[in-house]
Amino acid sequence: MIQERIIEIIVYLLQELKRSQVKGNYSNISKKLVSRGYTENEINFAFSWVFNHFQEKRHAPEESLEYSSRSSRVLHEVEKMVIQPEAHGYLLQLRQLGLLDDYEFELVIEKALTLGTSIITIDDIKTIAGSIILGNDLNNQGNWDGFYYPFGSNSIQ
Structure with a gap:
């Protein structure tokens, strides 16, 4: 159940980043997600996962959200x-x-x-x-500690 909720948040985050090209300020997105009934831990985990996932690719998330031009698999x-x-x-x-x-x-x-x-x-x-x-990300308890915003801001530096 928790995995589904986190995936929903991740999908929302990626769509929002793609649509609005938000750079640096994520507090409004967090507030919208809280108002939709998601917990702060779930939101923090999703933010952390998105930024860690795209950091591994050496790109900012906003730059990595290009839709694939590849063909889609057709179901049998x-x-x-x-x-x-x-x-x-x-x-x-x-x-x-x-x-x-x-x-x-x-x-x-x-x-x-x-x-x-x-x-x-x-x-x-x-x-x-x-x-x-x-x-295994959900088993890594360190990820549940929250998303760290340095110096009290909500901007990633």
């Missing part, structure tokens, strides 16, 4: 019968935002099909994708 007829269109759309969104690479995208589909249910919902995809995207 059997997969279409099981995976709801909304669930597939959400999975494509995660891929386009760069949260899943090609291998991870296939892994989500594979794990979804092995659930043994007749219908794969968006909640199923959120659960599976959350476990793949976040991996």
